Amino acid sequence: MYKFLLKISLFLSVYLLLPLQLTAGDEMRAETSSFLRIHWANDIVYQTDYYFTNGLEFAWFSNRLHNDFWSKLHFGYSADEQRLISFSLKQDIFTPRNVNARDIQYADRPYASYLLLANEQTVINTLQRYKRRTVLQVGVIGGLSGGEQVQNGIHELLPASKPVGGWQYQLATDVALSYGLHLEKAAFWSKHFRINAEVGGVLGIPYTDASGAVSFEIGQMPQMYGYPLLITGSQWFYYIRSEARLEYRLYDATIQGGLFQKANPHTLNSITAFRYIFGNSMIIGRKDFQVEFGHRWKSPEFNGAKPHGYGYIAIQFAL
Template identity: 25%
Template sequence: MKKLLLNIFIIFLLVNSAAIAKAQLIDNSATFRKINHNSYFRFHYDNDYFTKTDEYYTQGITLDYVHPLIKKFPLAKLLWKPYKSAPQYGVTFNLFGYTPTSILSDSILYGDRPFNANISLKTFLIQVDEVRQQQISTAFSIGIMGPYALGYQIQDNIHRWLKNPLPHGWQYQTKNDIIINYQINYEKQLVSAGNNFLLNATAEGRAGTLNNKLSGGFNFMAGRFNKRFLPVSYKKRKAEYYFYAQNRVNFIGYDASMQGGLFTRKNPYTIAAGDVNRITFQADAGIIVNFKKLYLSYTQSILTKEFRTGKYHRWGGVSVGFAL
């Protein structure tokens, strides 16, 4: 059985690499990241340092807090609940940073990615349909992009701490602008083999001032895990340890991290709309261990060119979570 699961995992990665295949950037609503508690805290950190690069999507920080009382938040009233089951409610703090291929120049690197940072607070819910073996998650984000998101200060302090070359060029980052975004994610079970293998179809839609896109793909889990399409309960669960992988095709309408915000037009430099790649592919793979109240994960991701003169990009991520 272990040999079969390993072979399936390797084949999936090879298919992704050949097809090639955003991990959105960090998508903690996916079934393979599920924590089966009504209340938990999770920290996730992305950095291309894990793949020995320092460019494009260079860093991401996500803090999740899930608790039933969050359903009383005003923004939670905007979230769609299509099923009868009780959803998980949560809030997420997101901080993402982007740079060009070099952070050593004090000049604009035309034809490269612009500097950008954005910070947001997201209210979300996750709801399952046990009968049809499917899941919906919806989210509403508000925030800001530009110098107010402190991208330069954060990267500068990290590089000083690591004794790496200090970043230059952030004076040309995209200007301050408002983030208002709505997101819907859907997953549907296709194949299940007990608690050892699961294959799902996935879809995602986003609309707002940060990005507009549609995505679709597949993900799978292989190892030992609990059933995914069940309402959250407080019953004791078995320890989980498994591989997961997913691939997605993204249809891009607008991306403010490259094109600048919708309300501020006088940016020092952005990617022209005609140079944005409207179709991209992403693949993610990793390992998750979920034991009693502790959650741990490690992820590697790869993304195809986001703009005409760009290139493929890879990054890694780690997560630590605690049920409360």
């Protein structure tokens, strides 16, 4: 019944969002008009090689796109707000705990991966210090997303690793489509210490959920609210960021299977609805370059699962 309602909701969401038009607004006047971000995450930091095991994303951002087709998929913005558009390609890979088992592990999560193409709009108000992000994602989940090829390709390059043989039990190929809305606001703002609050939700595949988060930042930070790489000036910034997030997940296709394909070798029927995510990171950069490295810890995602952690590094630079 839930999957039927989700199909109807997806159809209505796409139908209602297509006619939206952007209102006029002033773009950010900055020396940098676009930048590229590369984000890589892996559980090698914790030496686990299970659950979420690898993720790679390439994203291009610009604040110089006007009246483009993709803008019609997002909400409008006012004259005192500034707009940033991005396009990204992302792959995430998931495996059960025992990757050496030859048979299906029915009590564990299935082998899964997805490949998503996303269009995102970020609207920023630098005076009132808030952001509004809307994200449209389309792609595939299952065999065509290339998880098996990427993981075993990495293992073949590492002398201490061997190919994972359980990928014949991965999720069947299915459609991925989702739309998300996220709101962020600076709750406390000073020169060297800040508190941010965020709420948001995603409807679709691979995930349907709602979440809220609080983050704390301390250090030498950019003095203007927004994306540092779009701010004029040449000052360096370096600060530590900690985040606590509560998530209520209604649907997880990487565990429960896709919405349309029923011929999956193995899925789990239920997931843990409430999830807790904690993270810490260090950010260093200036107006034309930024690097962030950190880690995240997640509470169990299904009955019998363990908590899980992974590290990541994100590099972005002006074009």
